[in-house]
Amino acid sequence: MKSFIKVAPDSHFPIQNLPYGIFSTVENPNPRVGVAIGDEILDLSVIHALIEKHVPELGQKPMIFKESSLNSFMSLGRPIWKAVRKCLQNILSADNSELRDDAELRAKAFVAQNLANMHLPAQIGDYTDFYASKEHATNVGTMFRGSDNALMPNWTHLPVGYHGRSSSVVVSGTALRRPCGQRLLAKNNPPVFGASIRLDFELEMAFIIGVGNELGNAIPINKANNHIFGVVLMNDWSGPFLGKNFGTSISPWVVTLDALEPFLVKGPEQKPEPLPYLRDNGPSAYNVQLEAKIKPYDSNAYKTVTRSNLKYMYWSFKQQIAHHTVGGCNMRPGDLCGTGTISGPSEGSRGSLLELTWNGQNEIDYDNGIKRKFIEDGDEVVLTGYCQGEGYIVGFGDCSGKILPAINSP
Structure with missing residues (x-):
């Protein structure tokens, strides 16, 4: 064509x-x-x-x-x-x-x-962010709870999610200010106020609801695709304390599920087998190659820090919407559902600086003597994603953002 x-x-x-x-x-x-x-x-x-x-x-x-x-x-x-x-x-x-x-x-x-x-492509009434990558959840759990308790007991039984702030979802290219809040410098000491010092990006995708459902009625998994209009790239900027509500960037172009259909693949094996309302027949993952690049404020060049793929995601879009609505939650046109950070099985496919630096223990070398553990003021992050067809590419463009200094820091 x-x-x-x-x-x-x-x-x-x-x-x-x-x-x-x-x-x-x-x-x-x-x-x-x-x-x-x-x-x-x-x-x-x-x-x-x-x-x-x-x-x-x-x-x-x-x-x-x-x-x-x-x-x-x-x-x-x-x-x-x-x-x-x-x-x-x-x-x-x-x-x-x-x-x-x-x-x-x-x-x-x-x-x-x-x-x-x-x-912004849609008026976003509600925004839910899932935690659907097993590799990401395992990495974060290992850091903070140890390898024996990396995954919470319910993680392999249902797609975990949290309700985010739709008011701070912004279109790609929008600069965001570093958040401020309280943090504890030492145990048994009072907290101090200041700017976040461990600001991070999260390599994600998100789907946008096209057709909603009535309050009290669930969306069955075999009809979920009739409710999903399309997919965008998403960077759910992150950090301690108030670092989850100050900004979420999405790409401006919404790629429809029909455009992605040729790139359907089988997702990760799910053990234990999900309950019937979450069981899906056939391929339900998408082979979308993902990349995150960062340009430090003191550099003129971007460096690719990770390459991942949407196909690594454990819980599919359809499973996410089926679980989201199983209690009767009514979705509406424009609602945004993020995947959570998409990490792969290798160190080079981890989808956040938290994982790439292993909670700040390591540094990323940007060449020319520039090193980073987390994002500094003036740094720019660009996410890209595409599917490789035969002689063509179905892509999402860029999802970019720059971090500006905090304005409320003393």
């Missing part, structure tokens, strides 16, 4: 991908819906009539692509998502003349990505 839009071989956004995002420009500051294709953004608010021609079900919602979030579109359900995706692939195909040969419409419909401002 080829597009009439030029797409470089290493582009994250070929016609096989077509992720959704919310963007604006200087010429048109209204945030609106677009899809990424190569280095361009196809403005769906401009071609909505063409889309509605092929997807008549959208005729009753002519303004849906002019909205400042994907929530309304996501709420329409998977049959509409699939129909619109197929329509866009046809419109962008090298063999289709509808948009290709309409010079006036084409000039209005495409915006260069480097001229666009990206916004």
Whole structure:
């Protein structure tokens, strides 16, 4: 499948991908819906009539692509998502003349990505972060409880998660300030106030809910994919005390499950066998290659500090949503569910500095005499992820962020 839009071989956004995002420009500051294709953004608010021609079900919602979030579109359900995706692939195909040969419409419909401002793709009402990587949970548990008690007794029976702060979820490129809080310098001494000194990144992914469920009704595992619109990269910045609520960065482009379907693989073996409501038939992991790079404030170069893969995650997306709703929790369009740090089996695939430095016992050498245990003010972190197809890449772009000095530190 080829597009009439030029797409470089290493582009994250070929016609096989077509992720959704919310963007604006200087010429048109209204945030609106677009899809990424190569280095361009196809403005769906401009071609909505063409889309509605092929997807008549959208005729009753002519303004849906002019909205400042994907929530309304996501709420329409998977049959509409699939129909619109197929329509866009046809419109962008090298063999289709509808948009290709309409010079006036084409000039209005495409915006260069480097001229666009990206916004949060969804209005996020609720945010849950899971703890779904067995390697990560084992590493952290070993550090703080010893290898004999690394995993808590319930960990292999259910996907553990916690409720996070949706208010501090930000789009990639947003700078965040180092959090402040109290810490104990010595046992039996009173705590002191100051800036976090062990700030960390967490290499994660997250899925965004498209269609919710009624309060009191669970989402069965075999229908979970009908409720998941797509997936983003996520950096759940972390540190002691108040370091879990000051900021969570996500990538601006939402890659749909349909785009990821060719990259389904079998996930880790689960022992003991999960209870029936968590049992899944067939492959449910995704082969997404992940990488984290850091550029220290006193360096001009990024250094890759870890390479991992989503396929290492023990609890799948479907298992996470099945457990999340089994008690009757009602999910809503735009809800965000993070995977937790995704670590692999090797030292080079650990998904956080806590693990990479083994709780600060070791240092990462950035060359030129620069070393780090944790993130310092001015450091920049970039997460990337992609699936390797035959002659193309389905990628997520970047999820980046820079840490600024704390403003409340004495």
